Amino acid sequence: MTGTPETSGTVLVVDDDPAILDFVTTALEDQGYTVLCAVDGAALGVARERQPDVILLDILMPGMDGVEVSQRLRADPATARIPIIAMSAQERLHATSSLMPVNDRLPKPFELMGLYTTVARWAQTT
Amino acid sequence: MHHAHTEGDRRQATADRTTAPLTPVGCCLSPDDNAPTRLLLVEDNPGDAYLVTEMLAAVPVGGFDVRHVIRCAEAEQRAGDVDVILLDLSLPDAQGLEAVTRLRAAAPAVPIVITSGNTDEALAIAGVRAGAQDYLLKGRVDGDLLVRAVRYAIERCTVEAQLAEARASELALREANRCMEEFLSIAGHELRTPLTSVLGNVQLAVRWVDQVRQAKEDGSAAFGVRRSALGRASPEHQTPNAERLERVATLLQRVERQGRVLSRLVNEMLDIARIQAGRLALRPETTDLGALVREVVQEHQQRAPQRTIDLDVPSSEEVLVCADAERLAQVLASYLSNAVKYSAADQPVMVGLHLAFGDRFSAFGAAPGHSPNAKHQTPNAAARWARVWVRDRGPGLPAAEQARIWERFYRVPGIGHQDGASVGLGLGLHISRGIVERQGGEVGVASTPGEGAIFWFTVPLASSSLDE
Numbered sequence: 001m002t003g004t005p006e007t008s009g010t011v012l013v014v015d016d017d018p019a020i021l022d023f024v025t026t027a028l029e030d031q032g033y034t035v036l037c038a039v040d041g042a043a044l045g046v047a048r049e050r051q052p053d054v055i056l057l058d059i060l061m062p063g064m065d066g067v068e069v070s071q072r073l074r075a076d077p078a079t080a081r082i083p084i085i086a087m088s089a090q091e092r093l094h095a096t097s098s099l100m101p102v103n104d105r106l107p108k109p110f111e112l113m114g115l116y117t118t119v120a121r122w123a124q125t126t
Numbered sequence: 127m128h129h130a131h132t133e134g135d136r137r138q139a140t141a142d143r144t145t146a147p148l149t150p151v152g153c154c155l156s157p158d159d160n161a162p163t164r165l166l167l168v169e170d171n172p173g174d175a176y177l178v179t180e181m182l183a184a185v186p187v188g189g190f191d192v193r194h195v196i197r198c199a200e201a202e203q204r205a206g207d208v209d210v211i212l213l214d215l216s217l218p219d220a221q222g223l224e225a226v227t228r229l230r231a232a233a234p235a236v237p238i239v240i241t242s243g244n245t246d247e248a249l250a251i252a253g254v255r256a257g258a259q260d261y262l263l264k265g266r267v268d269g270d271l272l273v274r275a276v277r278y279a280i281e282r283c284t285v286e287a288q289l290a291e292a293r294a295s296e297l298a299l300r301e302a303n304r305c306m307e308e309f310l311s312i313a314g315h316e317l318r319t320p321l322t323s324v325l326g327n328v329q330l331a332v333r334w335v336d337q338v339r340q341a342k343e344d345g346s347a348a349f350g351v352r353r354s355a356l357g358r359a360s361p362e363h364q365t366p367n368a369e370r371l372e373r374v375a376t377l378l379q380r381v382e383r384q385g386r387v388l389s390r391l392v393n394e395m396l397d398i399a400r401i402q403a404g405r406l407a408l409r410p411e412t413t414d415l416g417a418l419v420r421e422v423v424q425e426h427q428q429r430a431p432q433r434t435i436d437l438d439v440p441s442s443e444e445v446l447v448c449a450d451a452e453r454l455a456q457v458l459a460s461y462l463s464n465a466v467k468y469s470a471a472d473q474p475v476m477v478g479l480h481l482a483f484g485d486r487f488s489a490f491g492a493a494p495g496h497s498p499n500a501k502h503q504t505p506n507a508a509a510r511w512a513r514v515w516v517r518d519r520g521p522g523l524p525a526a527e528q529a530r531i532w533e534r535f536y537r538v539p540g541i542g543h544q545d546g547a548s549v550g551l552g553l554g555l556h557i558s559r560g561i562v563e564r565q566g567g568e569v570g571v572a573s574t575p576g577e578g579a580i581f582w583f584t585v586p587l588a589s590s591s592l593d594e
Binding site for chain 2: 017019020022023024026027030060089091094108109110111112113115
């Protein structure tokens with residue numbers, strides 16, 4: 001029922017909203033990706049250990065926010081080269097653009113195709 | 127001593143003052159204010175009290191209703207019932223500034239004028255600092271000066287109260303605005319998050335349903351044969367399932383469409399709140415307006431393939447503006463969806479872009495019948511503006527409506543739109559105007575009822591094009 005996997009690779013999704021995690025996981029797994037989930041600071045350890053091909057990172061999270069997570073990922077040589085896609089409301093993406101060392105931005109609410117093309121762009125370059 | 131006034135007079139006077147609206151300076155001197163001024167004279171020296179009472183009794187217009195007390199404690203009890211207090215600072219039960227402090231506490235809104243001996247001027251000045259309106263030196267006072275000081279004190283007190291009230295309501299307004307903004311920002315985030323997963327999941331489900339339908343079509347013959355052989359499903363049973371699958375696809379498409387409407391409404395609500403608070407954040411960058419227009423029209427055409435949307439945009443040259451591209455696209459999309467919504471399905475919509483020369487006010491509005499394509503060009507004139515316009519063949523707008531449609535929540539009465547189009551909040555044009563004006567442009571409409579309408583907006587060209 002899921003059709004043929006079109007891509008492969010591992011994506012780490014960092015968000016505190018279970019509904020978003022569920023949707024993104026289902027959608028990306030359907031495309032053949034292996035999906036890992038983490039909330040705020042826990043992402044750092046998962047990223048270091050599992051070396052995902054791309055990280056989807058929410059900004060507004062209760063513990064460590066996306067800005068800090070992105071800075072720490074970049075500061076750690078083990079994770080510094082993993083592409084990061086920030087996802088949040090448009091205004092927040094712009095407000096934090098100078099603080100977040102990210103490769104791409106996915107404004108919420110995003111569409112399925114937007115999610116697919118953005119993730120594919122960065123999963124392929126690695 | 128004059129204690130001749132009745133309780134009834136006093137009540138009447140009090141009622142007049144409490145129900146009367148705040149009026150500008152001069153209210154107490156206005157001729158229609160006939161009630162005598164209620165004055166509390168706090169004075170333990172009988173000679174001074176007599177003198178003051180006589181001076182006030184001689185006032186020809188309006189007059190004073192003087193109540194005389196000797197002790198501060200007595201004054202405290204009656205302070206709330208008068209318009210002004212005339213206060214001596216040496217009382218049997220209060221010395222110096224104490225009387226001012228106590229009477230201010232007893233009746234904060236009632237002005238106090240201090241009467242003091244010539245040797246006590248420093249104390250009187252301290253009294254003014256402690257909250258009295260003015261002071262008078264005994265022995266240097268005549269009737270005119272006394273009356274003027276008392277009336278002036280009352281006026282000043284009224285004006286100060288009005289100012290304080292205005293300041294308080296301004297503060298309250300600012301606080302309310304801040305709360306509103308904070309609320310909308312949180313509400314926006316909270317509403318968008320579930321919308322993201324609703325829309326995403328629906329899109330995923332649509333995709334899966336499509337894949338199943340595709341698979342069925344591709345392998346229907348093989349499936350049919352195999353299933354019949356197993357005796358599980360006959361072609362008669364497959365048909366209702368296939369039908370149901372089609373209907374699921376339709377339902378999902380409906381949900382997706384409505385989800386998009388919700389998403390748009392949330393965005394409109396947030397935009398309007400920001401425009402209202404004057405805090406619409408813009409990110410101007412150099413943009414080719416021609417490319418932007420083509421892109422928006424193409425998107426719209428894809429969404430409504432059955433409609434004819436013609437394009438009149440110079441294809442060769444770039445039209446560079448320094449503006450927030452996303453926001454301008456939003457304005458054009460709003461114009462376009464109105465044009466499509468309010469005109470018949472077989473009527474074409476036309477979108478154009480051209481340079482405007484000279485005066486920024488040389489808009490279509492000046493000549494409604496004019497072709498939108500006519501350039502206001504004079505030889506060698508430098509273009510200053512880019513103008514984007516959308517022309518529909520809908521019912522058009524009477525002149526009286528043309529200004530009102532930009533107002534918040536305004537909807538033209540009696541104009542129907544195409545079936546299936548969402549009505550919205552009536553905010554699109556108001557938001558468009560907010561966006562365009564913030565970027566130094568203008569919006570406008572030209573229309574003749576029965577012949578459609580041209581909605582336009584201008585954007586100043588990027589500075590390099592402005593060099594003359």
